Amino acid sequence: MTYAYIHVSTDESVGIIALNRPKVLNALNLQLIDELVAELERMDRDPEIRAIVITGNDRAFAAGADIGEMAEASAIEIMQKDQFAVWDRIMLISKPIIAAVSGFALGGGCELMMSCDLVVASESALIGQPEVNLAVMPGAGGTQRLTRAVGLRKAMEMLLTGEPITAAEALRYGLVNKVVPVEAYFREALKLAKRIAKQPPLAVRMIKKAVHKADDLPLDEGMDYERNCFYLLLASEDRYEGMKAFLEKRKATFTGK
Ligand code: CAA
Secondary structure, eight states: OOOSSEEEEEETTEEEEEEOOGGGTTOBOHHHHHHHHHHHHHHHHOTTOOEEEEEOOSSEEEOOBOHHHHHTOOHHHHHHHTTTHHHHGGGGOOSOEEEEEOSEEETHHHHHHHHSSEEEEETTOEEEOGGGGGTOOOSSSHHHHHHHHHOHHHHHHHHHHOOOEEHHHHHHTTSSSEEEOTTTHHHHHHHHHHHHHTSOHHHHHHHHHHHHHHHHSOHHHHHHHHHHHHHHHTTSHHHHHHHHHHHTTSOOOOOOO
16 A cells, blocks of 8 residues: 555564644545555554554554645535544554654644554653634544543643643653653654564453543453453463463464454
């Protein structure tokens, strides 16, 4: 596949997608999002890939939806295109996605970051939802995911002022997993992805899904979901291998079966 706005590569069993519109700080136009989601879905189907990293460049992860593309479009045109529906497909990706974020992660860039499962940020990251400055509001999950991630007060402050927060503050609020110098953020994200890629894939997939359910389900239903996943994993070949290898004091070899 050749893409106009993303760059795709692999390193061992990690798929890497780099957003590639540097002149406009990786503003997320419709084609970029279509390409990103198509590639995520392709990587999700590829048995050689066990984890995925999404990144931008040192200056910008992504500065939001493409304002130029939206400026003249009418409400009805945007509604008919249903332009955010494609974003929802990111949540259906079963493999873990790690965001490697440096510089601006604003608006849709912050929403894309929050759609990922883990975030490694550089010290220069600036993260926020500035849509209010344009007299609009987030449309790809900003009010919902940010509030779940940082709590009502902080989300309200960020969304109503439009002011971004620094990487250090994002770490304090649990919005990112790790903050490292700018030279190291991509390397660290890749390291984390490779570590997860070595884990048994069926367990990884079910843990990811169960953790996301915690946002949506009441506790008793979430517990029930978790337990059924646990029982299901007991039917995998990898769990016999994992437990046997532990007892035999050797390293397990997982096959994903
Ligand atoms: N859409 C389109 N173009 C953008 C863009 C965006 N979101 N963000 C930056 N650019 C473009 C600029 O227009 C500029 O292009 P030119 O060189 O052709 O003029 C180029 O990227 C570089 O940007 P700046 O010159 O503005 O760089 P800066 O360092 O002075 O400022 C910035 C950086 C603070 C991020 C500033 O660009 C900015 O405020 N960008 C907009 C951020 C924003 O409002 N994002 C939310 C968009 S709406 C949304 O995302 C809705 C949703 O929920 C999905």
